[in-house]
Amino acid sequence: MKTSKKITGGLLIGITGFSVFLIIAILIFMLVMIIIGAKGEFSWKFITQFPQNGMTQGGIFPALFGTALMVIIMSVAAVPFGTITAIYLTEYAHEESIISKSIRFAVRTLAVVPSIIFGLFGLGFFIKFIGTGMDNMFNAGQLKWAQPNILWASLTMALLTLPVVIVSVEEAIKSVPREMRDASLALGATKWQTIRKVVIPGARSGILTGTILAISRGAGEVAPILFTGAAYYLAKLPTSLSDQFMSLGYHIYIMSTQSTNVDQTLPIQFATTLVLLLLTFTLNLSAILIRVRLRKK
Amino acid sequence: MDTKIIFPEDRESLNLHETEESTAMDPQGQKDPNAFVFTKESLKKKIRPSEFLSEKLITGVAFLSIAIIVLIFFFVFREAFPIFTQKEKKSETQVTAVIPEKYGDTSSGNTVKPEQYGAETPTPENKEEGKTEIKNTGNVIKPERYGVPEDSIQESTGEEEYTGSEISQLTPAETFHLSSLFGKEWMPVSERPRYGLIPLIVGTLKVTLIAILFAAPLAILAALFSVAFAPHWLRETIKPAIEMLAGFPSVVIGFFALTIMATALQAVFGYETRLNAFVGGIAMALAAIPIIFTVTEDSMNAIPETYSEASLALGATRWQTAFFVVLPAATPGIFAAVLLGIGRIFGETMIALMATGNAALLSANPFESVRTLAATIGAEMAEVVFGDTHYSVLFLIGALLFVFTFALNAIAEFYVKGKLMKRFQGKLS
Amino acid sequence: MKELKIETRNLSFYYGNKLALNSVSFNMYANHVTALIGPSGCGKSTFLRTLNRMNDLIPGTRVDGEILIDGLNIYDKDIDVVNLRKKIGMVFQRSNPFAKSIYDNITYGPKINGIHKKEVLDEIVESSLKKAAIWEEVKDRLDHSALGLSGGQQQRLCIARALSVNPEILLMDEPASALDPISTGKIEELIFELKKTFTIIIVTHNMQQAARVSDYTAFFYMGEMVEYGKTKKIFTTPDKKQTEEYITGRFG
Ligand SMILES: Nc1ncnc2c1ncn2[C@@H]1O[C@H](COP(=O)(O)OP(=O)(O)OP(=O)(O)O)[C@@H](O)[C@H]1O
Numbered sequence: 001m002k003t004s005k006k007i008t009g010g011l012l013i014g015i016t017g018f019s020v021f022l023i024i025a026i027l028i029f030m031l032v033m034i035i036i037g038a039k040g041e042f043s044w045k046f047i048t049q050f051p052q053n054g055m056t057q058g059g060i061f062p063a064l065f066g067t068a069l070m071v072i073i074m075s076v077a078a079v080p081f082g083t084i085t086a087i088y089l090t091e092y093a094h095e096e097s098i099i100s101k102s103i104r105f106a107v108r109t110l111a112v113v114p115s116i117i118f119g120l121f122g123l124g125f126f127i128k129f130i131g132t133g134m135d136n137m138f139n140a141g142q143l144k145w146a147q148p149n150i151l152w153a154s155l156t157m158a159l160l161t162l163p164v165v166i167v168s169v170e171e172a173i174k175s176v177p178r179e180m181r182d183a184s185l186a187l188g189a190t191k192w193q194t195i196r197k198v199v200i201p202g203a204r205s206g207i208l209t210g211t212i213l214a215i216s217r218g219a220g221e222v223a224p225i226l227f228t229g230a231a232y233y234l235a236k237l238p239t240s241l242s243d244q245f246m247s248l249g250y251h252i253y254i255m256s257t258q259s260t261n262v263d264q265t266l267p268i269q270f271a272t273t274l275v276l277l278l279l280t281f282t283l284n285l286s287a288i289l290i291r292v293r294l295r296k297k
Numbered sequence: 298m299d300t301k302i303i304f305p306e307d308r309e310s311l312n313l314h315e316t317e318e319s320t321a322m323d324p325q326g327q328k329d330p331n332a333f334v335f336t337k338e339s340l341k342k343k344i345r346p347s348e349f350l351s352e353k354l355i356t357g358v359a360f361l362s363i364a365i366i367v368l369i370f371f372f373v374f375r376e377a378f379p380i381f382t383q384k385e386k387k388s389e390t391q392v393t394a395v396i397p398e399k400y401g402d403t404s405s406g407n408t409v410k411p412e413q414y415g416a417e418t419p420t421p422e423n424k425e426e427g428k429t430e431i432k433n434t435g436n437v438i439k440p441e442r443y444g445v446p447e448d449s450i451q452e453s454t455g456e457e458e459y460t461g462s463e464i465s466q467l468t469p470a471e472t473f474h475l476s477s478l479f480g481k482e483w484m485p486v487s488e489r490p491r492y493g494l495i496p497l498i499v500g501t502l503k504v505t506l507i508a509i510l511f512a513a514p515l516a517i518l519a520a521l522f523s524v525a526f527a528p529h530w531l532r533e534t535i536k537p538a539i540e541m542l543a544g545f546p547s548v549v550i551g552f553f554a555l556t557i558m559a560t561a562l563q564a565v566f567g568y569e570t571r572l573n574a575f576v577g578g579i580a581m582a583l584a585a586i587p588i589i590f591t592v593t594e595d596s597m598n599a600i601p602e603t604y605s606e607a608s609l610a611l612g613a614t615r616w617q618t619a620f621f622v623v624l625p626a627a628t629p630g631i632f633a634a635v636l637l638g639i640g641r642i643f644g645e646t647m648i649a650l651m652a653t654g655n656a657a658l659l660s661a662n663p664f665e666s667v668r669t670l671a672a673t674i675g676a677e678m679a680e681v682v683f684g685d686t687h688y689s690v691l692f693l694i695g696a697l698l699f700v701f702t703f704a705l706n707a708i709a710e711f712y713v714k715g716k717l718m719k720r721f722q723g724k725l726s
Numbered sequence: 727m728k729e730l731k732i733e734t735r736n737l738s739f740y741y742g743n744k745l746a747l748n749s750v751s752f753n754m755y756a757n758h759v760t761a762l763i764g765p766s767g768c769g770k771s772t773f774l775r776t777l778n779r780m781n782d783l784i785p786g787t788r789v790d791g792e793i794l795i796d797g798l799n800i801y802d803k804d805i806d807v808v809n810l811r812k813k814i815g816m817v818f819q820r821s822n823p824f825a826k827s828i829y830d831n832i833t834y835g836p837k838i839n840g841i842h843k844k845e846v847l848d849e850i851v852e853s854s855l856k857k858a859a860i861w862e863e864v865k866d867r868l869d870h871s872a873l874g875l876s877g878g879q880q881q882r883l884c885i886a887r888a889l890s891v892n893p894e895i896l897l898m899d900e901p902a903s904a905l906d907p908i909s910t911g912k913i914e915e916l917i918f919e920l921k922k923t924f925t926i927i928i929v930t931h932n933m934q935q936a937a938r939v940s941d942y943t944a945f946f947y948m949g950e951m952v953e954y955g956k957t958k959k960i961f962t963t964p965d966k967k968q969t970e971e972y973i974t975g976r977f978g
């Protein structure tokens with residue numbers, strides 16, 4: 001009796017433990033395989049050079065640059081809006097009000113909407129609606145904005161990363177003690193003064209983590225920029241908001257599925273993947289570190 | 298406490314303090330009599346424009362999230378809308394009338410700079426879907442369905458079940474019938490385009506099923522291990538590992554599946570098609586595991602301590618408590634976790650594009666290629682002519698995906714939350 | 727020569743439906759210290775916070791009755807709450823300096839009032855810190871973070887901060903409850919000094935402290951003001967049995 005029970009117990013615990021083991025093993029396997037695959041190609045040159053010979057040789061500098069530029073524009077849009085939304089939710093809205101609940105629901109929905117839908121929206125809204133409107137207004141109907149470019153891609157990505165910013169900033173704002181707000185208000189500061197001078201400075205590191213996490217997410221997403229601005233190959237770097245851009249993630253996708261010499265460029269693909277992984281990991285890690293430091297305080 | 302205390306009034310008489318000075322000094326004398334007196338004038342209500350404006354602005358911006366959801370609804374449906382009106386109008390010219398001509402320019406923009414488009418890459422065959430994969434893998438994925446003159450299929454399958462086909466033959470240019478969406482063939486780029494969504498839907502469901510069957514048990518059991526059995530240090534290792542997995546961009550998982558996993562799994566299972574629903578499903582499971590794990594773990598941690606303590610006090614062992622108390626108590630949360638996992642998989646684009654083979658086959662075999670709804674949008678949108686039927690159908694697919702994930706999220710949110718609340722606030726059930 | 731400063735008339739306060747203060751009426755005098763005592767949850771903090779309308783910030787609360795300061799009903803609908811608070815300083819139970827430098831903590835209030843001249847601000851910083859008896863300890867590190875100060879110093883900094891806007895009334899909610907005896911003694915000394923300039927209302931759980939620093943004492947119990955009078959009288963010959971029991975430590 002007792003021993004059979006013990007065996008069942010051991011077995012069940014074993015299964016759960018094995019699940020953890022399997023997940024971690026896959027994770028490590030992925031990392032190792034990508035590193036091995038990238039070994040020959042990954043170098044300083046690789047990230048500072050342009051692609052050469054029809055992208056069968058050379059580096060990925062334009063893709064790295066494009067990704068960086070895209071996430072910068074994205075942050076410029078997403079961080080202020082996300083921060084303000086978080087401020088509204090924590091400082092102005094009543095926790096239980098319908099408005100606050102609907103906004104929260106909307107934010108959570110945004111967080112689970114498939115990224116390809118953002119791409120569709122970017123196409124339907126930014127490119128076709130706004131872009132066409134801009135062309136008609138400023139460009140005499142000439143085609144300039146009503147086509148994929150880095151601005152539309154970045155804005156599309158900003159919508160996708162908005163929930164990331166909101167959640168981080170909200171958490172940080174909540175960690176600003178009630179007493180500090182009280183102290184400010186008791187000194188005769190208005191609500192807005194209190195928010196500007198006490199709450200936002202107190203939430204600075206949360207805003208920073210939110211930005212970093214959003215950048216990390218935006219750098220890795222490909223689906224939203226598939227048809228809103230990413231390009232297969234560009235001979236020069238984007239110089240205007242209406243230019244298209246190359247991106248790391250898109251580069252991986254296109255090189256591994258659409259190029260002529262898939263097998264020949266395999267090391268380049270692996271190396272690009274490693275660069276993207278390193279980028280997102282570094283960003284995530286720094287966000288985690290900032291957060292840990294914040295919690296300790 | 299009595300004698301030791303010196304009350305302030307005594308203190309003055311005892312002269313412990315410089316009372317003479319302080320009483321001699323007129324306290325009023327130090328103050329500016331105008332600056333702070335509580336008078337009606339000095340405390341009159343002030344209008345503060347910056348206060349008012351900032352509040353209105355912040356409130357306005359806060360509605361942005363709701364606005365985005367509404368706009369997504371609106372614009373995705375707006376672009377899909379023409380296919381509903383086409384039914385009556387039945388002619389191509391009117392389709393373009395719905396969408397102003399300016400859009401036409403955009404497609405020509407594509408051809409102006411062909412080198413910038415994935416579609417117009419050096420290899421001309423890329424225009425046809427699926428072919429890429431065929432080339433990549435070296436495997437032949439039922440080639441007769443792809444890029445081959447449509448006549449052969451027209452004869453074999455089209456006639457009997459395909460209601461739209463007759464009309465198509467009558468007006469071969471561009472006529473579209475809503476019912477053709479229920480057709481069994483997805484062949485948008487051909488002389489006689491067919492937009493049957495059935496293979497795409499079935500394909501998506503197939504991949505989703507495979508992925509969730511793999512991801513859900515693994516993630517839930519792992520969460521249970523982390524909550525109920527893992528020692529502290531191990532738990533502190535599992536969490537970052539899961540976070541790390543969550544940090545993998547899906548294109549990286551897709552790439553891994555395409556280059557390494559597909560080969561490895563093929564070697565193990567020995568199936569014919571290298572990229573298929575099974576490979577895609579497993580890859581997507583990797584993307585879903587972190588979500589399911591995290592939500593499950595959270596809901597397990599939310600179970601009041603008393604639950605498991607009571608069980609342990611009754612002499613139950615740790616594993617009994619874990620499986621018969623913790624796991625059941627967390628079911629609503631686990632349910633929510635699985636729903637969110639399904640939502641993630643259902644809409645996953647990059648992994649589907651890279652690892653499922655992308656052939657719109659209608660089959661139950663998990664080892665055959667499939668084309669999911671999301672992948673279809675991702676693969677074809679860049680190449681369609683803005684405003685034509687194909688374009689609208691892709692948006693319709695997007696609308697479907699959106700509504701589906703929206704509903705999943707709503708269920709997870711409201712139903713599950715309500716259940717959890719009842720369970721933990723009411724009696725111990 | 728007692729000058730009536732604050733007068734409450736039938737003051738009742740509700741958190742939602744919960745009655746937290748029930749028809750409280752009594753007077754507080756200028757340049758005197760009034761102590762509020764009573765068991766936990768009896769409504770002392772609530773009462774204190776009605777005096778500068780900090781409770782307005784809590785949604786779902788309601789006030790009945792009147793509070794007159796210098797004869798002016800501060801719950802009148804024409805009253806500007808922000809300006810009202812500038813004239814009433816408040817010190818909280820948990821010291822709560824801003825995560826800024828000592829200097830910036832003190833200048834926060836004046837800056838909000840539109841004072842930006844460096845010399846004026848310097849002067850305010852010095853005089854406020856001196857009034858709060860902490861000048862000597864911090865004058866060499868005004869640009870250091872306020873969070874680096876000890877608990878007692880932080881609390882005195884908070885008092886200085888409250889004084890920086892030249893209030894007439896000082897509300898203190900258990901200002902010494904988290905402090906060691908030496909810091910507590912300093913604060914009590916300070917209160918004694920400050921009452922020359924300010925009207926002080928102080929909440930305390932420490933009977934000895936109430937007896938030491940206050941001229942008048944109000945005893946609260948379950949939202950009601952049970953007894954009010956000269957501190958000496960309340961502590962030596964209270965009229966009500968409840969008061970006596972509380973003071974002698976038989977409940978609460
Ligand atoms: N924000 C609030 N919402 C609802 N009820 C509250 C709130 N703040 C206080 N109360 C309630 O009002 C009553 C009085 O609270 P108050 O804080 O004034 O008591 P107190 O006398 O200051 O107690 P303590 O000595 O513990 O500080 C208590 O029953 C408390 O639970």
Ligand SMILES: [Mg+2]
Nearest residue numbers: 770771772899
């Ligand atoms: Mg209190």
